[in-house]
Amino acid sequence: MIGHSEAIAQNYPSRSIRIIVPFTAGGGNDVLGRTVAQKLQEAWGQPVVVENKPGAGGNIGADLVAKSPADGYTLLIAANNILSINPTLNDGTPFDPLKDFAPISLVGTIPVLLAVPSTLPVKSVKELISLAKSDPEKLTFGSAGYGTPQHLSGDLFASMAGVKMQHVPYRGASPMITDLISGQVQLAFGAINTMLPLVKDRKLRAVAVTSDKRLPYLQDVPTVSEDLPGFETDIWIALVAPAGTPRDVVVKINEEVRRIFTLPDVRERLAAQGIEPKTSTPDDLTALVKSDLARWAKVIKDTGEKSKQ
Template identity: 50%
Template sequence: MRHQRRTLLGAICAAAAAASFSPLVRADSFPSKPIRIIVPLPPGGSNDVLARVLGQKMSETFGQPVIVENKPGAAGNIATDYLVKSEADGYTIAIAPNQTVSVNPVLYPTLPFDVLKDIQGISMLGRVPMVLLVSPNIKAASVSELIALAKASTEELSYASAGSGSPQHMAAEVFKSMTDVNLMHVPYRGTAPAMVDVLAGTVDMMFCPLNSALPHIRSGKLRALGASGQSRIPLLPDVPTVGETVKGFESDIWIGMVAPAGTPPAVVNKLNAELRRALDLPDVRETLAEQGIFAESSTADEFNSLIASDQKRWAAVIQKAHIKPD
């Protein structure tokens, strides 16, 4: 009987020890099966490019397939909801542009998840500058001339965006607030249809992601008045930043990688180390730059802090401008 008790007690202790160390074991052997990267937007854009370029490098390093799965819809909320309901083991991770993790949580009054509680940041991946473009019928040749024109015009100038809460929308609202000009918002379902009407002169201007703007700037069909980030864009060195005229203005698109909350820290660290390694590779940086994406990495904690601080920033903009989701 005593021997049986000892045997049973030993089995219980062994099971408890195995349970307590199971996350460590999984992290040490991670990854032992394919990884999925969820992309909240359709194929072809900056988010998709990042997922596929980095996924290939991750696959080469880990020796496991990395599958990119696009789950567009509801401004990225479908993909975010899918991620937070996935197992927190590092095998399902997601591309996270600032719209999905910093704007949507403060734009939509009810969401089935709380980004700050349900998502774990892995790393920053890159930034996509935007360019303030004006249609051919707008005579302003600089940001200061555009501001003067908007203030002098008897009719509101109009600006296009990819929808309420989109980076283009938020940049324009910050611009309005900082320059005290009136502009009429014309939302579209995506950058492409918005660009069509700016090219046609139906809408006067828009803040546009660099990769979508470049062909029209180079062809001379649209004029670039300013870049939205802190520094000038290397591909457009003669275009000043908006901030050179409007002191303190900054509003570009950043993109990172996230996992479900509860993912073992060792797994997060392993993913972080691989992403940072890949983002430092010259061929990766060159490939991304050609698409208007400028590689930038971070620690997991730094990315979590960025998500939280940006939520506060955009909450103030949304409240002041009375922005509502589409």
């Protein structure tokens, strides 16, 4: 006889699946969510629908999934801010990242780019720090939202550089980039897939990347850590389900997701947008969430971000 969970997994999916993307359309979370949805639908022959539910730094969409039936038919694309930043930064976070979700797999990582408008006379981290020190608190930096890795990248940068900058959060990358190009904000930390096309069009200037090494496709752009040793931030994105989802269903989704991200057409399409496909086991994802919760809690404490609320 087969167990109850295994029997459920054998018949899964028998109807349409929802993938909640808790950010606006067009960003890296959305791209990865739609990639997974398309390929799951092709593999399983059931509709897989993406729904964008932005707001509260991703918490609105995440809470919807946390409170959904644990049957594998409602899934969440969860960026690391949802699982490892928001719970520390926001006392009102309505879910526990370790208790309310069943991790399935990582789906990708996205480097963070520090960029300025092409009209701003800044071409390096040193020049940016000098500008910030010459006129304290005048510089504003944009991010795709409060509590995102991009936001905390700016806070960490200011703290390590000994400068003051005013944070301007947006509801997603698109409105932030519009204001950055026009100079409404003087700099931004953003996901490279949304910023790179505008760098190539010379509307933005790439100053540095926040990864620990230069990127193979941007060898002429230095890392922030070359001027601020020890500086490193990143964005990772995962797929999770509500806690209590049958283990065999989680494993079935995990196996299919890992297959999807080995497909050459998927890897090429994502690489062209600066997104690195990256998968994991459910247990490895749990370990990553735990380690990142501790890592970002230290950054939030060291930068005093929580006291600014």
